[in-house]
Amino acid sequence: MAVYSLPVIDIGAYLSSDSSSEQRQTVACAVDKACSQYGTFYLVNHEVPQELCDKIRTLGRSFFQLSMEEKHKHKVGSLARGYWSSSGVLQTDKVQIETLSFHPPVNCYHNGLLPDADPASPSARLPTVPDALGEQDSWPSKEFRALTKEYTDHILQLNERVFDSIADSLGLADVSRNQLQKAVAHIGFNGYNALTQAEIEQGGINLAAHADAGCLTFLNQDSDSVSLQIQDCGGKWHDVPPIPGAFVVNVGTAFNRLTAGRYIDVQHRVVHCSEKPRISVATFIAPPFDAPLDPLPELAAVGEDSTKHTLALYGDIHLEQERAYINSKAMVLSDPATSHV
Numbered sequence: 001m002a003v004y005s006l007p008v009i010d011i012g013a014y015l016s017s018d019s020s021s022e023q024r025q026t027v028a029c030a031v032d033k034a035c036s037q038y039g040t041f042y043l044v045n046h047e048v049p050q051e052l053c054d055k056i057r058t059l060g061r062s063f064f065q066l067s068m069e070e071k072h073k074h075k076v077g078s079l080a081r082g083y084w085s086s087s088g089v090l091q092t093d094k095v096q097i098e099t100l101s102f103h104p105p106v107n108c109y110h111n112g113l114l115p116d117a118d119p120a121s122p123s124a125r126l127p128t129v130p131d132a133l134g135e136q137d138s139w140p141s142k143e144f145r146a147l148t149k150e151y152t153d154h155i156l157q158l159n160e161r162v163f164d165s166i167a168d169s170l171g172l173a174d175v176s177r178n179q180l181q182k183a184v185a186h187i188g189f190n191g192y193n194a195l196t197q198a199e200i201e202q203g204g205i206n207l208a209a210h211a212d213a214g215c216l217t218f219l220n221q222d223s224d225s226v227s228l229q230i231q232d233c234g235g236k237w238h239d240v241p242p243i244p245g246a247f248v249v250n251v252g253t254a255f256n257r258l259t260a261g262r263y264i265d266v267q268h269r270v271v272h273c274s275e276k277p278r279i280s281v282a283t284f285i286a287p288p289f290d291a292p293l294d295p296l297p298e299l300a301a302v303g304e305d306s307t308k309h310t311l312a313l314y315g316d317i318h319l320e321q322e323r324a325y326i327n328s329k330a331m332v333l334s335d336p337a338t339s340h341v
């Protein structure tokens, strides 16, 4: 079977002020090619301190090691933030995935609610801080919050440069560049308990197949198990083995729409079969909730027909994907993890 090797992009030359324009252009082309051919790539030499990347996973690990009672104190009514856990399709209480998510104060729709939504429905709540129904991020401690902010600030800075490189390679005008750079970050800590082979054969999966909603996701994963999988254009699943120190960067649906289909919003999932639990920290870079997702004018003429999409604003897509994620049992059954190559 052919080895599926994802691009490994060294962004060092793009970040350094000593590089020539040819060196920067080489990086920019590599990013554009990876987003349009795979929808995912490894990013190395990114200048986010390794110690911080390790510490943020340790922080997540220590939270998930708390008692259920303690963790449940951070449950929030909103779909999009707080603590959440799922035992999927298995007929046991074993938690397959648990997440703790935080959102920035994004000014989104008027009064923080989806237009025309029933305000009593949790899915109507958008992650403003606090939103119209008074939901706030629930931080485990001041230290947790401070470290998360330090880490997210680094990722935002790095993302700005990745977006610059994409704008260079796509030849974007200033208006489009500025539109892209208005993106905001939210962060999710994921904890995975290992599944047995028998559980996987029964349809068990830690995180069901999905595409992320935003533009780019920077994924910082434990390096001692091979658990993340991505789907290629032919529908086959492939392992994404961790490269120590590298981020896995995934393209999300907002980028697919903004580039008129040029960038692939990659389907991915997690099947964790190992000795010990796994932690990943995903930083999602996405447009503000009320941003329209019409293709950037530079790509509209050459890309797919955007009128086929019914959801127009980023917030609509975000909430739709959150709902699918929460209801992922159905997706698991229709897409067994045992089919991967």
Ligand SMILES: O=C(O)CCC(=O)C(=O)O
Binding pocket: 188, 190, 207, 212, 219, 221, 227, 228, 268, 269, 270, 279, 280, 282
């Ligand atoms: O844990 C991983 O490797 C993937 C996490 C993920 O896909 C997500 O949080 O959206």
Ligand SMILES: [Fe+2]
Binding pocket: 210, 211, 212, 217, 268
């Ligand atoms: Fe994801």
